[in-house]
Amino acid sequence: MISSSKKLAGWQLLWQLICYKPKLYLIDTCFWIFIMGLPALPGLIIREFFNSLTGKAQFGLSPWAFIAGFVALNLGHILVIFIGRITKTQHRFTMRSLLRRNLLERLLNNPHAQIKVTQDDTENTVSQGEVISYFRDDAEHIEDNVAWISEIFGEGLFAVLSLVILLSVNIPMTLFVFLPLVGMVVIIQKAETRIKKYRQASRQATQEVTGILGEIFSSVQAIKVAGAEQDVLTYFRTLNDKRRERMVKDSLLKAILNSLFQNMVNFGTGLILVMASFLMQSGGNQLTVGDFALFVYNLSFVTGFFASVGGFMALYKQTEVAFERMAALISGASAETLVAPNQLYLQELGKSRKNLPRLEQPTENESHHLQSLKLSNLTYIYPGTHQGIVDINLQIQRGSLTVITGRIGAGKTTLLRVLLGLLPKQAGEIYWNNHLVVDPANFFVPPRSAYTPQIPQLFSYSLRENILLGLSKDDADIETALKMAVFEQDLAAMNEKLETLVGTKGVRLSGGQMQRVAAARMFVRQPELLIFDDLSSALDVETELTLWSRIFANTTEQGENPWTPTCLVVSHRRSVLRRADQIIVMKAGRVVAQGKFDEILADEQADWIF
Structure with a gap:
């Protein structure tokens, strides 16, 4: 189990990474709020559309007017998604670049001939090929976690607004919405150790495969001279088989959790719909057809948010593994080194290397x-x-x-x-x-x-x-x-x-x-x-x-x-x-x-x- 101090450290690292480019993160979050917000408006149109069919509409508009408004909102939604993806790409690339830049700087400042990883009181040597998995897989996983935070915030904001709408329609039905969330939290707490165990195993197996690839490509001549091609390939296949087995376990656990979360949401939705059908049959104008359509439409935002929260909690447990691996690689330095603000020179991308910032040798003084x-x-x-x-x-x-x-x-x-x-x-x-x-x-x-x-x-x-x-x-x-x-x-x-x-x-x-x-x-x-x-x-x-x-x-x-x-x-x-x-x-x-x-x-x- 991860101690509370490590959990806090993980959140602190994520927060510092977010604060590296707060303006870019805020723009990305705002676009995601728009992306989530625009689909919420058609729910009101849908209610009025169905009420107009039953003669209970509050506005004297024809069904075609509601259809036109619905199409216009969806076209606007498509445009916002396109613009939002541009900002999302910039934000994700910046986060990943900062992690890789700081990790590379720390490794370059390591004067020793070998890179060593200290974890669980054991010290292991890591080859250049094995280091690739840290720069590729772990950095991208942390990037996914940071990017998902803005998405969760946007989803959560409109889940609250949708919840207010649900409460205005029917309070007892709305209370049933929270049942899946309770089950998700319980499942994540029980599966926490296994989630991290499988993720560590899959990352370690990937590291071994990239390591042997680096060794093979750097020793082609020696392998040929020794006539060891078949032996090397056999060992390589063994590592790949082990990696496949561990990756399947990791992916299967993730798929099972996602399936559980989604099915719990669907089950909760089914109970709510059954309850709605009884209310509509009981008469007394407790629930109109339009109210039912509005409730079902906004219900998807709330239940979808709960499913995302479950996936995010599982992702965060896996991200802890990525932080721990990268921190172990730079043993001797604090984990905050990974997210320390530094200049990335991203504005120079695409220009000639001659135009990139040049290094200046330190100015000499008498002590030199x-x-x-x-x-x-x-x-x-x-x-x-x-x-x-x-x-x-x-x-x-x-x-x-x-x-x-x-x-x-x-x-x-x-x-x-x-x-x-x-x-x-x-x-x-x-x-x-x-x-x-x-x-x-x-x-x-x-x-x-x-x-x-x-x-x-x-x-x-x-x-x-x-x-x-x-x-x-x-x-x-x-x-x-x-x-x-x-x-x-x-x-x-x-x-x-x-x-x-x-x-x-x-x-x-x-x-x-x-x-x-x-x-x-x-x-x-x-x-x-x-x-x-x-x-x-x-x-x-x-x-x-x-x-x-x-x-x-x-x-x-x-x-x-x-x-x-x-x-x-x-x-x-x-x-x-x-x-x-x-x-x-x-x-x-x-x-x-x-x-x-x-x-x-x-x-x-x-x-x-x-």
């Missing part, structure tokens, strides 16, 4: 300029293992080149990731200019530092967009960065130059070109600290020598360019080690030797490197 970087007893051990780094002590000075080397599994990449906050340090401190760095993940970003991993991430856009990633820089700055990355000849060979599409994950580029584009992405931002993880792995000796010489040349040309980068790199290449101001040799997660090239060459702990 690196004078010294110190690591003190930095420690991180991977959960459930004995691997990681232990008591790493390191000091780097401005403008220097520090090379980390060691055998595979020595902890070189782990050290870089802990320094950058991509892995949470378990002990030790990091000092930038003798000031403690409390939050490395948000501190080590441009203009302070930039990082290129062993396998850089490129997007299926143009070369320009992959380098800038939204940053405001002109072509001259980009070309300077590309030249520094030894990419000018590659650029000259491309027909589209900076507009060349690199393909999904940079598939149209070689490994070396991807490394140099990622390096240019760093250079165009001119950070204080450049961090490379094994740049040599995809570059030939000559290209790498040229790249390093241009970096060092940039350091010495102070008159032309005041940028003085400091370099921290992982490398095994002798030419880079010779250039290094200091070499850090790692083994089994510890520093076993430290010094310049000649000193390391003579060290018995590190002679195996050469």
